[in-house]
Amino acid sequence: MQRLASRLAGCCLPVLATLALAASASAAPVAGPAGDAFYAPPSPLPAGSAGDLIWYRPTTVNLPGAPASKAWTVLYRSTDSKGAANAVTGTVIVPTTGISGARPIVSYAFGTQGLAPRCAPSRQLSAGTENYEQSNIIAALQKGWAVVSTDYAGYTTGDSPSYLAGVSEGNAVLDIVKAATQIPSVGLSYAAKTAVWGYSQGGQAASFAGERKATYAPGLNLAGVAAGGVPGDFFKTAKYLNGSAGASFLLGGVVGLATEFPDKIPFDELSNDAGKAARDAAKNQCVFETLNAYRNADISSFTKGGESLDELLAIPSVNEVISGQALGTKAIPAPVYQYHGQADEFIPLDQSITLKKAWCAKGVKVKYDLFPSEHIATQTQAPLTVIPWLADRFANRTPPTTCANTAPPPQSTADAPGGDFQVNLDKWQLKGSVYLAKLKQTLALPPTSSFTGSANLSTGLIDGQADITPFATTIKILGLGVKVSLIIEPAGRVNGTINLTDDGRLQMNAVAPVILKIRSFGAFGINFGAGCRTERPVLIPLQFDGSVGRLGNGTFTSVSEASFPQLENCGLYAPILSSLMSGPNQRFTLTEVPPAPKPY
Structure with a gap:
């Protein structure tokens, strides 16, 4: 009998542990499984609330020039765009150097990495293949701040990625802060001053996190939001991307929003064989693969009847989803640093200025900076201005604002759509x-x-x-x-x-x-x-x-x-x-x- 019990325990312990976790009303976080099993959430999810840590495991991150740090991969509860609970993965990095008082936390919202599971930030940070935004992470760690970064919903957990679904992204950005503080012996406090920072898709996610903070995460001590290259108006951004060097981002957006809202954007009904093939290919590619593959593509090439982008946007259910991604509808209860490239060929400048004015009108203290460069170069310049601005927020210094600026809005210097990248x-x-x-x-x-x-x-x-x-x-x-x-x-x-x-x-x-x-x-x-x-x-x-x-x-x-x-x-x-x-x-x-x- 004892021998049989021993065999059962050895072969079935992981299953029993998962069942016990799911049955518990308030299960404590546990060490997660090794390998890809880490990314398979327990089903059903354990009872709890948004931001609860489900499991974790130590990891290593390869960031040349970063200070000595400890890191963990985490699986935590969050909420999708329709209010349903989901499980999301991410990374927590904490410098080993001491810092007086509660260590500030930066919830870093990654920009577009690609739809394939291997492109998710947690996987790339562990593999040492994060070749796009590593400088921003390193700059924050060098200040002694903890950095937490979500993978967003669906990228690693067996579902399709919910790319550009703003509410889901914002929730995931907020929830990982709470989850990080629940790692045993991590030394982080949910009461610590926290900032959110992101660019491009990450700028959208950071902005949604800021707008949702008051009602979704009222206990978070939000000190500031830094958001660059923000697509705050999806109608203008979609038209700007269609047939341009950045057409792949429009493809990703259609795939992501159709995943999050399948009843309102029925992808298979709207697309032809080329559209379905493009979706399947994009879901197995990282950002630069897709960027190179679909440069200057027009969405009408992928629709069942050759419908144009304007015709698609006029479909009531599609229009409803796109309208739901609009930013500037709520105040952010913290200072904002917003920045954009004057030559940005992916995200239109004028809608960024409109977003700034919308936040200012709601009493948000916005500091807006205009960089001379296009989209990718602007992203690499960000630490020069973002890091000092964040340091001032953590130090309780008076936030600057350019809301009183009445000068004529700057004009874009971007190359005309349809050309080279x-x-x-x-x-x-x-x-x-x-x-x-x-x-x-x-x-x-x-x-x-x-x-x-x-x-x-x-x-x-x-x-x-x-x-x-x-x-x-x-x-x-x-x-x-x-x-x-x-x-x-x-x-x-x-x-x-x-x-x-x-x-x-x-x-x-x-x-x-x-x-x-x-x-x-x-x-x-x-x-x-x-x-x-x-x-x-x-x-x-x-x-x-x-x-x-x-x-x-x-x-x-x-x-x-x-x-x-x-x-x-x-x-x-x-x-x-x-x-x-x-x-x-x-x-x-x-x-x-x-x-x-x-x-x-």
Whole structure:
């Protein structure tokens, strides 16, 4: 009998544990199963309330540059758009460094990662493949803040993802804060100051979380909401995306909303075979795979009768769902930092301005910043402004607001829909240095240097022009410190190839040809003459191969080596200068810094 009982316990203990958990009226969270079984919620769900932790397990996250931290994957209760209980997964990361008082919490709402289960943030953070928003997570952890991030409903739990279903997303963003505090020995308090931060889809989720906080999570100590690239008006956003470089986001939105509201958006009845195939493909792809596959696609190609987007939006049940995703209908009971790219080719600028005004009219203290870049570049620039703003909210400083701004609304500078997917760099500051190998001197470029160009991710070509201001420096000649003026003059346009891979890696291989000119100030009687220069262009390689997330703070840094040709037209000093300045191993460190955002 004892032997039989032992066998039953060994083979059935996981099942018995799940049944016991489901039967309990107020089951305490338990350690979750290993492997993919973690993502299969118990059925029925254990009784409880939204935000209750169901189970958890320790995990590791691969975030280069992040401080030492402990991390857990969690499964917790939440609520869908129709008020039904569901189970959602996510990640909790807590720095191991001490912090005085209750550790602040940032509920980070990820932007579009793709509809496939492998693309969910918790899976990518554990696998080390989160190549898009890692800089934002790292920046928050470096402040000593805990970071919690939801996977949103349906992405990992065997259901289809509820992409862009705002109420469900907002609920999941709020509920994971409560769930995180229930992990044994986690050291987090639900009373701690909490901020919500997200961009793009994450900006929508963060905004819904803010608008729902008062009624859905009244006990949450919400200190602020940072929301960028927010699609607050789905009618305008859908029309902006259709037939554009970002058409894949419209496809994802249709799939997600049809999943959340199948009775109101009957996907199979509305779509043709191409539409069904696109849905099935998208549900097995991550964001950049889908982005590349459906660039400039028109939704009429996927509808059963060739119906246009306007015709679909006019269907009463579809219109009802789309109207239900509108933001700006409620006040957010905390300060808001809203930001957007003036050249955003995915989310229209005008509807973002309208959202800001709607919140301001309801008494929300909104600080609005306008970045000069398109959608992805704006996302990478965010930590420069979001992190200080969050720090001020956690420190109880008076929140700034631009609600009183009466200037005319800014106009979009985005490329026309239907074209290539490209990042335009307009007069980005060019910082850096040149290391002269033989002289063992590092010469800093003047801060007024700039770069203007474009990276066309559709054609795979990069093109641009560097403008480096002449600068004075001192070099050693015959033991004398000779003051000279160096001119790094373009000898052609920067050109090469650039590629954004399906897994979110940016690969660039370009060359910047320049002529190096030297002018002497005549000190110690040394004069090179007006024509002293390299006899042919210096070819500066610009290379990068890494995750898009490594473009943290919006900057791009390239460290490369070049060979300097012999110098000519330098008078009597040509042999000496050539021996000192020509040859291999001359190192260039160049960083492109975007213009600062402007308040509106």
